[in-house]
Structures are given as C-alpha cells and as structure tokens.
Amino acid sequence: GENVEQHPSTLSVQEGDSAVIKCTYSDSASNYFPWYKQELGKGPQLIIDIRSNVGEKKDQRIAVTLNKTAKHFSLHITETQPEDSAVYFCAASRPRDSNYQLIWGAGTKLIIKP
C-alpha cells in the first residue's frame, strides 16, 4: 500500500525567511497531493493541493512542487510570518476506487522565530 514519509519533523526558521517541507510517496498510482495545516486544538485545514497532471502550483506565499518521477513533493512557504507556526501534514491518494483513501505523513512542526 501507499506510504508517505515527511521531513523534517521539526523546522525552525527566522521570521521572513523561507520554509521547505518535503514528502515522498511510494505508490506511483497516487495522483492527488494535499497539504494541511493544523493549529493547536484545531482540526487540519487544507492550504494547497496539487494533482499529478501539474508540476507546480502557487497561492500567494505558498507553493507546492511535484516530481512524479522521483515520487516526491514539497511545500514552500516564503516570507514566513508568526501565524505560519503550526503542524503541516502532507498526504497522498490514488484515483477514486473502492479502496482509496488519503495516506498522511507524520507531520512537520514549523516554528517561526521572531
């Protein structure tokens, strides 16, 4: 089955700098890759997603890149702000069939230092 590995487990960056979180997946049939942000005491919230027919997607300070050949995808946050501090999860899923589900990474705790 699918396995998603996420690195690093903790990332500390200076406010204003960029942060990069990387994930690898094992199932070459996976075609949907969302990123979620989870703040303390809250449920995960989708911040950006990408499908396998594109290599990069950007939304203001957040971007995601996908390398299908290498089976890895990354989250890039530029000009980090204190409110970016949270746990970030990547996930992957196969096309919709009877056994599909989102497989999640273990999460990255992002700390923005003032």
Place this chain on the structure above:
Amino acid sequence: EAGVVQSPRYKIIEKKQPVAFWCNPISGHNTLYWYRQNLGQGPELLIRYENEEAVDDSQLPKDRFSAERLKGVDSTLKIQPAELGDSAVYLCASSFGMLTDTQYFGPGTRLTVL
C-alpha cells in the same frame, strides 16, 4: 456557513467504559470521514461514509468500535469498551463528493482513557 461540528470536545473516561462521539458535517456534504489522530502523528482513517453507506471501514476495529450515519447526515462513533490505547483525538471530516474534493475537518474530540 457553519463548519463541521463535533461534540464533546474533551472526554475523560476509565477503561472498559463506553464512549460516543457525535459529528454534524457541513450541509450538503455527502461524504463523511472519521479519523483517529495519535499525538505527533497524522490522522488515520477509521471509516468513510458515502451518504448513509459505510464504503470503507477496513481500519475500524470492529470488536469495540461502531459507527452509524442515519439519514446520511450526522454521525456517531462509539467505543465499547474503551482501552488505554484508545486515547487520541477523534476527528470528523466531510467533503462534497469525491476523495479529491477538499476535506473539511471539525475540531476533534480529545479522548483520555484512564
């Protein structure tokens, strides 16, 4: 528009006691998910409903866990009897349709089994 509502937010019980969690998804969302999230890990799917039908319950420990989604709207997840290892955050999410639609999460119920 109201988000996914879960109750209770916190529950503390002794082992061997029963416990139930309730979820009300976003209006119009046909797909409902129950996840379990252990500390420092990503969510793990327990069960997925399409309307009132449980279409994926392969990871639900059926000896002690049960779920229902009567009338295809709100849902209840039950554990009986609870074990120490069941301590976790139980998250409910909903989406309009396909898995690749955005999943919207509730705040979760933090369960502590003593």
